Ligand SMILES: Nc1ncnc2c1ncn2[C@@H]1O[C@H](COP(=O)(O)OP(=O)(O)O)[C@@H](O)[C@H]1O
């Protein structure tokens with residue numbers, strides 16, 4: 118290579134360029150006018166995975182246009198891998214013969230990194246969009262959820278009004294008047310006192326009360342009113358309701374134990390009529406559940422904390438099995454031949470409107486306990 122520098126010539130010296138070609142890191146081929154490889158450097162053998170004798174004197178085989186840089190993919194014989202190469206071509210004249218010098222560079226790894234980069238850019242972009250739209254998305258979800266809940270509530274209300282509402286209105290209309298008449302008749306028989314048929318009278322009265330209860334629950338269910346809140350003495354209210362319910366089941370010999378002392382002097386803000394319905398519904402079920410004579414019902418009440426009272430109503434009836442326990446508050450769920458399945462549903466709704474809570478625990482053959490919690494004040 119000594120000649121370069123001292124003796125620069127205008128045309129390429131053949132020996133010079135051959136030496137340069139052999140030392141280049143890019144693969145270089147010298148191809149004659151017939152497309153036959155006349156010279157290839159070690160980088161070229163490596164690129165194709167071939168020996169020199171497999172290249173020299175063989176057709177080059179790759180299409181080349183003569184000037185611009187082109188990209189071609191080739192399959193390497195050695196490892197069978199397909200690689201991407203960038204091909205440059207230059208035309209020279211050597212001893213009057215036209216020859217092509219082509220250089221090939223493996224750009225697979227460059228392309229791979231480029232692809233990885235553009236993938237990374239796409240991911241970056243997606244991330245950016247997602248974070249930018251996250252708040253918007255969350256807001257939309259909140260809005261949609263709100264709408265759904267609202268329309269579900271409306272639907273529930275509408276179906277209450279349509280199905281049960283019609284039924285309740287009809288039953289109320291059909292039954293209320295005759296019931297009032299029976300009650301009047303029973304009263305006047307009792308007044309006359311000539312051989313008073315006490316047993317029958319009692320039965321009549323009991324039936325009336327029962328029917329009245331059914332009507333009340335049906336009506337409440339179909340158009341449960343917002344509570345009319347006012348301060349009331351909760352102890353006496355429970356006492357009174359328990360007594361009234363017990364009198365309805367007077368033919369059943371059930372022991373009712375009450376411990377309401379802790380409620381002495383406690384007033385809570387509530388709807389008195391609705392709370393009477395709550396306790397009478399729970400107690401009715403308890404009386405239904407217990408046996409004559411062996412039956413026991415406990416009502417224990419007191420403060421749960423500074424803001425709440427708690428009322429526990431337990432019975433020693435047969436209990437509620439696991440599947441039924443999950444459903445007792447469902448409207449129309451009943452295991453009784455003449456039940457409406459509305460008592461506990463109405464009860465729960467009333468308690469919810471009072472910002473209170475109701476729960477039930479039960480053990481097979483041991484009994485059932487309802488827990489009612491009510492706040493002292495309403496917000
Ligand atoms: N104390 C209880 N003991 C056993 N089962 C009960 C008790 N309270 C409620 N249940 C069950 O819950 C069901 C639903 O009660 P409720 O809503 O009052 O409707 P209904 O009394 O008309 O059946 C009852 O049919 C009964 O199976």
Ligand SMILES: [Mg+2]
Nearest residue numbers: 401402460461
């Ligand atoms: Mg009931």
